[in-house]
Structures are given as C-alpha cells and as structure tokens.
Amino acid sequence: MIPSALRPERSERDPLKSHVLSNLRSLEAESIFIFREVAAEMARPCLLFSGGKDSTVMLAIARKAFAPAPIPFPIMHVDTGLNFPEVLAYRDRWVKDLGLKLIVASVPDAIERGIVQEEPNGSRNRIQTPVLLEAVEQNGFDCLFGGARRDEEKARAKERVFSFRDEFGQWDPKNQRPELWSLYNGRVHKGQSIRVFPLSNWTELDIWTYIAAEKVEIADLYFAAEREVISRDGMLYMVNEFTPRKDGESSERKTVRYRTIGDANLTAAVESDADTLDKIVAEIAAVRVTERGATRGDDRVSETSMEDRKREGYF
Amino acid sequence: MARETDLLRLATAGSVDDGKSTLIGRLLFDSKTLFVDQLAAVERVSRERGHDYTDLALLTDGLRAEREQGITIDVAYRFFATPKRRFIIADTPGHIQYTRNMVTGASTADVAVLLLDARRGITEQSRRHAFIASLLGVPHILLCVNKMDLVDWSEDAFESIREEFVEFATRLRVRDLSFIPISALHGDNVVTQSKNMPWYDGLPLLRHLERLYVASDRNLVDVRFPVQYVIRPQSHSVRDYRGYAGTVGSGVLKPGDPVMVLPSGLETTIETIETADGPVEEAFPPMAVTVTLADHLDISRGDMLCRPHNMPTVAQEIDAQVCWMDESAPMAKGGKYAIKHTTRWARALVRDIAYRIDVNTLHRIEGIDELALNEIGRVQLRTTQPLFVDTYQDNRQTGAFILVDERSNKTVGAGVIGRATVAA
Numbered sequence: 037m038i039p040s041a042l043r044p045e046r047s048e049r050d051p052l053k054s055h056v057l058s059n060l061r062s063l064e065a066e067s068i069f070i071f072r073e074v075a076a077e078m079a080r081p082c083l084l085f086s087g088g089k090d091s092t093v094m095l096a097i098a099r100k101a102f103a104p105a106p107i108p109f110p111i112m113h114v115d116t117g118l119n120f121p122e123v124l125a126y127r128d129r130w131v132k133d134l135g136l137k138l139i140v141a142s143v144p145d146a147i148e149r150g151i152v153q154e155e156p157n158g159s160r161n162r163i164q165t166p167v168l169l170e171a172v173e174q175n176g177f178d179c180l181f182g183g184a185r186r187d188e189e190k191a192r193a194k195e196r197v198f199s200f201r202d203e204f205g206q207w208d209p210k211n212q213r214p215e216l217w218s219l220y221n222g223r224v225h226k227g228q229s230i231r232v233f234p235l236s237n238w239t240e241l242d243i244w245t246y247i248a249a250e251k252v253e254i255a256d257l258y259f260a261a262e263r264e265v266i267s268r269d270g271m272l273y274m275v276n277e278f279t280p281r282k283d284g285e286s287s288e289r290k291t292v293r294y295r296t297i298g299d300a301n302l303t304a305a306v307e308s309d310a311d312t313l314d315k316i317v318a319e320i321a322a323v324r325v326t327e328r329g330a331t332r333g334d335d336r337v338s339e340t341s342m343e344d345r346k347r348e349g350y351f
Numbered sequence: 352m353a354r355e356t357d358l359l360r361l362a363t364a365g366s367v368d369d370g371k372s373t374l375i376g377r378l379l380f381d382s383k384t385l386f387v388d389q390l391a392a393v394e395r396v397s398r399e400r401g402h403d404y405t406d407l408a409l410l411t412d413g414l415r416a417e418r419e420q421g422i423t424i425d426v427a428y429r430f431f432a433t434p435k436r437r438f439i440i441a442d443t444p445g446h447i448q449y450t451r452n453m454v455t456g457a458s459t460a461d462v463a464v465l466l467l468d469a470r471r472g473i474t475e476q477s478r479r480h481a482f483i484a485s486l487l488g489v490p491h492i493l494l495c496v497n498k499m500d501l502v503d504w505s506e507d508a509f510e511s512i513r514e515e516f517v518e519f520a521t522r523l524r525v526r527d528l529s530f531i532p533i534s535a536l537h538g539d540n541v542v543t544q545s546k547n548m549p550w551y552d553g554l555p556l557l558r559h560l561e562r563l564y565v566a567s568d569r570n571l572v573d574v575r576f577p578v579q580y581v582i583r584p585q586s587h588s589v590r591d592y593r594g595y596a597g598t599v600g601s602g603v604l605k606p607g608d609p610v611m612v613l614p615s616g617l618e619t620t621i622e623t624i625e626t627a628d629g630p631v632e633e634a635f636p637p638m639a640v641t642v643t644l645a646d647h648l649d650i651s652r653g654d655m656l657c658r659p660h661n662m663p664t665v666a667q668e669i670d671a672q673v674c675w676m677d678e679s680a681p682m683a684k685g686g687k688y689a690i691k692h693t694t695r696w697a698r699a700l701v702r703d704i705a706y707r708i709d710v711n712t713l714h715r716i717e718g719i720d721e722l723a724l725n726e727i728g729r730v731q732l733r734t735t736q737p738l739f740v741d742t743y744q745d746n747r748q749t750g751a752f753i754l755v756d757e758r759s760n761k762t763v764g765a766g767v768i769g770r771a772t773v774a775a
Contacts, residue, residue, distance in 0.1 A: 055603070055635045056566050059437040062358045068639035069598045072580040076652050076694070100627035101639070104592060105584035186428045193427045212425070213762045214451055214676045216458040218598075219691050219753045223760040237439055239430050326386045 060246055064097060067234040069218060070197060071101035074179055074232050075108050077222045081179035081232075082139070082172075085111040085130075087123035088297045089254050090183030090235055092130070093243055096252045097234065098181075099134060110137035112180075114168050116160040117144035118278055118299040126255045141171035158301060165348050169205040172229065179222065179230045187239045188327070191343035197236045203227040207346045240327055244320050248313035260293040260311045271304035295320075295327045356432065359560060362441045362456040362489065364480040365466030370497045374466060374535035375429060375442060378557060381542040384431035426456045435561040445476055450710065450725040451676040453480065454765055457487035458751070461565045464493045464556075469502045469532070473515050475711040481516075482710055485523040486672060486727070486767065488747050490568040492520075492528050495556060500534040504547040522713060524744065531556050569636050573741065574602030574610070575663060575749050576656040577693035582641055594625060594641035595650060600693065600748035602658070604634045604642065611659045612650055613739045618659055619646040636748070653695035655739045663739040663749050669699070669732040670769045672708075673722065677756065677763035681721040682730070688763065690734060692752040697736035699754065705729040729769070743767035 057065065074081050083098060085091045098107050113127060131138045143160050146152050151170065152163040172180065186193045196212055198220045213221055222230045235243070247254055264275040266287045273279040275287050278300035292305035293316075310316040365371040379385040429440040441456035443449070457463060463484035467477045477494075484492050494516060502508040509532045520528055531540055532551055539545035540555040554562065582594040604610075608621045622643045624634045634640045642656065657663060675682045682701060690699040706715040707728035722728045743750030754764035 054566065055569070055571055056357050057638065059356045059358045062637060065598060065637050065639040069579070069637075072596055072639070073694075076580045101596070102580075102582060103627035103641075104589050104594075105582050105586075187430050190427075193429065194425050209425070214455050214753075214765065215762070216455050216753060216765045217747070217751050218459075219751065221691065221753065221755055221760070221762045223689070223755060225760065237428065237430070239432070241432070242437075324383070324387045326388055 060242065060249065063238055063242055064100075064246070066218075066237065067094075067097045068101040070220070070232060070234040071098050071181075073218075073220055074181070074222065074230075075102070078179040078230065080175070080177050081109045081181065082175065082177045083107075083109060083111045083181040084183070085113050085127065085138075086183070086297070087113070087119070087127045087255055088183065089243055089247065089258060090185065092252060092254055093238075093246060094181060094183045094234060095130060095134070096250065106135055110139055112139040112141060112171060112175075114141045114164050114171075115143060116164055116299050117142070118160060118301050120255075120257060120276075120297065120300045122257055123255050123297060129253075139171065139175065141167050143167050146170070160299060161302070162348075165205070172205065177229065178224055179232055181232050181234060183235055184233050185238050185240070185243075186236050191346060195233065195236075195346075197233055198222055199231040199233065200224070201229045201231055205229070206348065207231075209343065209347070241317070241320050244313070244317045248317050251313075255297060257294040257297055258316065260291050260308045260315075262289050262291050263305065264288075265290050265292055265305060272307065273304055274300075276300065356435060356437050358437050358439065359462065359563065359565065360439045360441070360460050361462045361464055361560065362443060362453070362460035362484070363464045363466065364443050364453050364456070364483075365445050365476075365497075369445070369466040369468050370535045371442075371445070371466050374495070374497065374533070374541065374556075375440065377535055377538060377541050378440075379429065379431050381538070382431045382433055382557070426452050433557065433561055438560065445480070447476075447479065447710070448725060450479070450483065450727075451674060451765075453483050454487060454674045454676075457484050457489050458765065460484075460487070460489045461568060462491040462493055462560065462563060463489040464495060464560075466495045466497050467512070469496050469498045469508055469512065472512050473519065477516075478519060478713070479710045481520065481523060481525070482708075482713060485525050488524075488743055488750075488767070490526050490565070491563060492525055493556070493559065494528070494530050495535075496530065496532045497535050499532045499539065499545075499548065500537055504532075504539075504545075506548070506550045509551075529553070529559065531559065570601035570746050570748075571603050571635060572601070573661055573663075573746060574604060574608075574656070574658045575600035575693075575739075575741070575746065576602075576604060576610075576642065577695070577739075577748075578650055578652055578654045578656065579694045580652060581650070592643075593647065594643050595656070596639070596641045597694070598639045599634050599636045601636055601746050604640075604656075605632065606630075609659055610644070610656045611662060612648055613655045613657060613662070613665060614737055615648065615650075615654075617646075617648050619644045619648060621645075653693075655693065657739075663741045663746075665737045666740050667734045667737050668702075669734060669738065669740065669752075669766075671730060671732065671752070671766040672727060672769060673730050673754070673764045673766045674727045675722040675724055675764050677761065678724045679759075680756075680763075681723045682754075682764060683721045687757065689755040689757050690732070690738075690752050691755065692738045692740065693749060695736065695738060697734045697738065698757075699732040699734045701730055702733050703731040705731070730766075732766075740768050742769060 143164050146167045152166050184192050196215045264287050265272045266285050293308045294305050310319045427442045431438050443453040443456035465480045496512050513530045533540040542557045576597050578595045579597040582596050606621050611618050622645050624631050625641045686701045688699050690697050706717040707719050707726050741749040750768045752766045753762050756763045
C-alpha cells in the first residue's frame with residue numbers, strides 16, 4: 037500500500053488539487069526518472085553508498101525504480117577506515133536484503149599501498165578522492181550516483197543533476213553542460229564520467245519526511261540516545277576509538293543524536309530528545325542551523341572548501 | 352505536518368541592481384529557510400570585504416568566480432517552504448550574456464518572477480526576460496516592481512509601468528500576468544501586506560505564490576507516455592513479466608484504456624499501471640510508473656504510448672526556435688548534431704536558419720547563416736529518425752528537445768517546436 041503522505045491527492049478532498057502530486061511524490065517521481073534514465077543510457081553505473089540517510093533514501097528509491105526487477109547496478113562504499121561500526125553493520129544488512137553487489141574501496145588499504153598519505157590533521161576527507169577515482173577506473177564505471185542535495189552547500193546549489201567529470205574526475209564549475217527540462221545528457225568519451233544526483237532537489241526536511249512516511253530503515257545513530265560525549269570547539273563528539281578523551285578533557289553522558297553521519301573522527305552529535313522519526317521530523321522542521329554547520333568539522337575550513345574538493349573529484 | 356503541500360517551481364530573473372538577491376534573501380529569511388550559520392557566514396564575509404551592509408547576494412553566488420567578480424554566472428537552485436507549498440527557485444543571472452542560463456531556469460518553471468527597478472521602469476532587460484519566459488512556455492509571469500520606497504510609494508509610478516508592460520505583453524504569448532509593487536529591502540508586499548501602499552489591493556508576493564493555481568497548467572488531455580526503460584526481471588517468481596517504465600508526459604492513463612504504440616502504430620490496451628507500492632487506478636504527470644499491456648508487442652526505449660485517436664505528429668522535419676548555448680562554435684546551416692527528444696536520440700541536420708530574434712526588441716533579423724552563443728532563432732531541422740512531437744505550446748514535454756555536439760558531447764542548443772512541423 038502507498039503510505040498516505042505519498043498517495044496522490046484525491047479529488048474529493050479539494051477539487052482544485054485534483055491530479056496534483058504532493059511535494060514528496062513529485063520529488064520521488066523525479067528521482068525515479070533519473071535512475072531509469074541512467075540505467076537506460078549509461079554503460080556501467082554504480083551507486084555510492086555511505087550508510088547515511090541520503091544514500092539510504094537513494095537506495096530505497098532505486099529499488100522502486102526497477103521493481104519488480106532487482107537494482108541493475110552495484111553499490112560502492114568508500115571505506116575510510118573511520119566508520120562508525122554501527123554503520124558498517126547497517127550497510128551489510130541493506131546489501132543482503134536487496135541482494136546487491138557491494139564494492140569496497142578502502143582508504144587504509146590505499147595508504148598501505150602508498151597511493152595516498154595520511155594528512156597531519158587525521159582527516160581522510162581529501163585523501164578518499166584518489167581512492168574513489170582509482171576504484172572507478174578499475175571497475176570501468178562511467179557513472180556514479182551520489183546522494184548530494186543542492187540545499188546542503190552553495191557549491192552544490194550550482195551543480196547539475198548529471199554532472200560531467202573529465203578523465204581526471206574533475207568538476208569544472210564554469211564549464212557545466214546546460215540542463216533543460218528533464219532532457220539529461222549523459223554522453224561521455226571513454227575515461228570521462230558523469231556523477232548523477234537523484235536527490236538534487238530534496239531538502240533535509242524532505243528526506244526526513246520521506247523516511248518517516250515510507251518507514252525507511254535508517255542507522256540507529258540518527259536516533260537520540262544517552263551517549264558518552266566530549267565537548268570540543270563547541271561540538272559534541274562521542275567517546276570511542278576514533279575520538280578518545282584527550283588529557284585534561286572530561287566527558288559526560290548526554291542525550292544526543294547524529295544529524296549527519298560521516299567519518300567518526302569528524303562527525304559531531306547534536307543534543308536532542310528525538311528518538312522517533314516523528315520527533316526527528318518535528319526537530320528538523322524547527323531547526324535553524326544547517327546540518328553541515330552543526331555537525332561537520334571539515335566544512336568549516338574555508339568559504340569554498342566544498343568547491344575545491346569537488347574540483348578534485350570529490351562528490 | 353507538510354502532508355498537503357505541493358511543489359511550485361519558479362524562475363527569478365533580474366540583476367543585482369534590481370534587488371533580486373535582497374528579495375530572495377528576504378523570502379528565505381522570512382520563511383525561516385535561511386539558517387543562522389548561513390547568515391553568520393554571509394555577515395562575516397560582508398564585513399571582511401568592507402561592505403557596510405549584509406550582502407545577501409553572497410548566499411546565492413556560490414562559486415569562487417562569482418564571489419570574486421561579484422556577479423551571478425550560473426543558475427542556482429534554492430529551496431524554501433511554507434505550510435502551504437514547497438518552492439524550488441531557479442535563480443538566474445539577468446545579463447544578456449547569460450541568456451542561456453535564463454532559458455535553462457525557465458524551462459521547468461511554473462512561474463517566472465521578473466524584477467525591475469521602479470525608478471528605471473521597463474528596460475530592454477525586462478522585455479528580454481518576459482520574452483524568454485513566454486518562449487519557454489512559463490504559464491505565469493509575475494512582474495515585481497521593486498524599490499517602491501524610492502518613488503515615494505507612488506501608485507502613479509506603478510500604474511504607468513503596468514500599462515506599458517501590458518501593452519508590450521500583447522506581443523507575447525502570456526497566459527497569466529500579474530503585477531506587485533514591492534520593496535524587497537523593507538519587506539513591503541514580500542511576505543506581508545505593505546502599510547505604505549494602501550492603494551494596492553492584491554496579495555503580497557509570497558501569498559500570491561502560495562495561492563497560484565497551477566493544476567490546469569498541466570496537459571491532462573493528450574496521453575503521451577514515452578517509454579523510458581523496459582523492465583524484464585529474469586527470475587522465476589515473475590516469469591514473463593514485461594513492464595514499460597516511464598514518466599507520464601501528459602494526459603491521464605487508466606487500466607483498460609486503448610493505446611497506440613509509436614512508431615509501430617500497433618494498438619492494444621493498458622492492462623495494469625504499477626508502482627513499487629502496488630497498482631494504481633490512474634497515472635497523470637509527472638508520475639513515474641510501469642505500464643503493462645494486454646498484448647506482447649515489440650516495444651523499446653524511445654517508443655511512445657498515446658491514444659489511437661489523439662496522436663502526436665510523427666515528424667522528421669522539425670520547425671523550432673532554438674537558443675544556442677555553445678561558446679566555442681555557432682550553430683551553422685548544414686551542421687549536424689545529436690538530438691534528444693523525450694527518451695529518444697537521433698541525429699539532426701540544420702537545413703535552414705530562417706531568422707534570428709533580437710531578444711531586446713523582438714525584431715526578426717533575416718538572411719543569416721548561423722546562430723551565435725545566446726542567440727535565439729527559428730530553424731528547420733531534418734532528423735534521421737522520426738520524432739513524436741507536439742507543439743511546445745500544446746505540450747512542454749513533447750515539444751522540447753536539446754542538441755548535443757557529437758565531438759565534445761556538450762549540450763549546445765535548446766529547442767521548442769513550433770506549429771509548422773511537417774509530417775514525415
């Protein structure tokens with residue numbers, strides 16, 4: 037059955053809204069169209085799965101796009117070696133349930149092979165890009181699905197749904213293909229590729245409203261629970277092997293949840309009592325700070341840090 | 352909760368001087384979409400640059416080059432929501448050298464919000480914006496006369512602009528035209544009714560956008576279902592399943608409806624209309640569904656389902672207005688390009704370029720051989736495969752196409768199909 041929030045508006049409710057799709061249904065339909073367009077036109081697509089809420093919604097919609105057939109492409113996880121263990125278990129559950137093929141591109145492995153070098157600040161945000169690009173090349177992928185949304189960040193607000201990357205995986209923001217109507221152009225020469233963002237037009241609130249309406253299973257870390265945390269630069273980090281207590285720091289137990297899930301050494305939790313999907317939706321509807329501003333140490337570096345990373349081939 | 356909301360796509364055009372960024376910043380802020388940390392970042396950068404005001408343009412100008420040059424180069428997509436509606440803004444630059452970006456933003460818009468400065472009145476730029484919006488079939492045009500505070504909130508100033516614009520708009524195809532006097536800086540008639548202009552009895556901009564009736568803008572009459580992808584699961588549980596996946600371009604599909612398949616011309620009936628959440632009783636635009644048919648026919652991507660007595664034109668000669676988007680080379684008579692129309696690719700030959708339109712004066716310039724970047728002209732194409740087309744005026748889905756350069760693979764042109772299409 038279609039959950040009520042997604043069912044098309046019926047004429048008896050409001051004659052002016054007859055044959056008008058709801059916001060969530062319109063967004064879902066647009067994403068399904070994008071998935072099918074890629075499956076029809078690209079030779080070897082692959083879906084980037086991080087275990088976060090956005091890539092989970094992507095996967096849930098990809099399943100719908102091809103039902104009753106299985107999803108016709110593999111998924112890839114760029115494993116920085118800094119994942120919350122809960123997220124890895126969650127990833128493997130999805131892979132098993134949907135019968136997917138999983139490719140893991142490992143950053144620790146690449147460090148060992150000398151492909152990339154650990155950065156002094158311990159962030160593997162930048163060095164995961166060459167690892168991703170190597171895996172793309174080895175597997176011959178000409179298209180990668182990413183869960184990025186335009187509301188997340190101002191460089192992303194300018195990116196196309198079908199975003200062209202050259203032989204080096206680079207994004208050139210000044211040289212993007214015009215994108216009109218829903219006539220997407222995925223044509224590439226060998227070695228070039230397209231990054232496709234099926235959730236471009238979704239907002240954080242849309243994602244949560246959809247997860248709640250569709251009862252999409254998401255990682256437990258998104259739900260509020262009492263956790264041992266330390267406060268650093270105004271951000272709350274869970275005490276674990278990635279962010280251990282340093283000398284002189286004290287930790288305390290607080291009821292927190294994660295608004296985004298990235299690397300465990302960089303992603304901060306927020307204080308929250310939202311332990312159900314409905315409470316999370318209500319919290320996000322009222323919140324006044326962006327998710328990246330609230331939870332990511334890595335995006336505070338400069339005004340254009342996202343644009344710079346994207347130019348190098350990052351998502 | 353946001354259960355009843357629908358989605359409205361708007362394109363904004365105007366230059367920074369018209370106060371467009373201020374207006375968008377205000378819509379975002381007053382609808383509580385602008386976040387505290389975004390505002391703090393903009394305030395910090397404004398201070399660092401020595402501005403004595405918060406430059407809201409920094410919110411939308413996201414690229415390094417845009418920030419360095421202080422101009423909007425590309426389309427930026429912004430989102431906001433009210434309890435009544437969710438909005439997608441395609442914010443486009445106003446200058447003539449970015450005509451292609453405005454064409455892009457307008458291609459999917461339900462409403463075009465055009466901004467002009469009350470002191471300067473109607474300029475070439477506002478005429479150009481209105482022309483592009485009408486060419487791209489945007490059903491509603493909303494002219495915001497901004498900076499009313501600088502003309503002493505004068506009703507006469509507003510009325511004379513309105514009269515002049517209405518006169519100009521008679522030369523365009525505009526279905527619905529509205530005018531709102533505003534002051535983006537002070538917030539008059541943006542979200543709340545202005546106390547300074549009691550003579551204005553219409554709605555403030557945001558309320559107008561919330562109530563705009565767009566359901567009838569969709570074509571629910573002519574069934575057009577471009578087959579996007581054939582679903583054939585190779586499993587024992589659903590043996591023999593053959594579903595035609597696609598997004599309803601226009602019209603309403605129901606199980607039991609007779610349909611004709613193009614290009615074969617064969618007729619059959621719709622057996623079921625399916626989604627991953629179960630079958631549905633009807634499908635209308637822009638629903639993404641999977642259709643199963645009563646008969647096993649040879650149907651593949653690029654084919655189209657329609658009604659037997661309501662078909663699109665099957666054409667290989669296309670008459671269209673094209674906006675040229677390639678900075679590296681003009682469109683030339685005799686040029687060959689890849690063409691994408693609905694879910695179908697073919698090749699196209701430029702047989703003739705009849706004229707180019709001066710987008711500022713709407714004058715036709717004849718006797719030309721090519722269209723340069725940002726120029727709009729009327730062209731005749733011949734395609735290698737038949738396309739299933741309607742005029743853009745009748746159908747934005749089957750009346751539009753893009754042209755792609757076969758060497759660089761770049762999207763180089765956007766076309767809207769005119770009435771003089773010749774059947775193959």
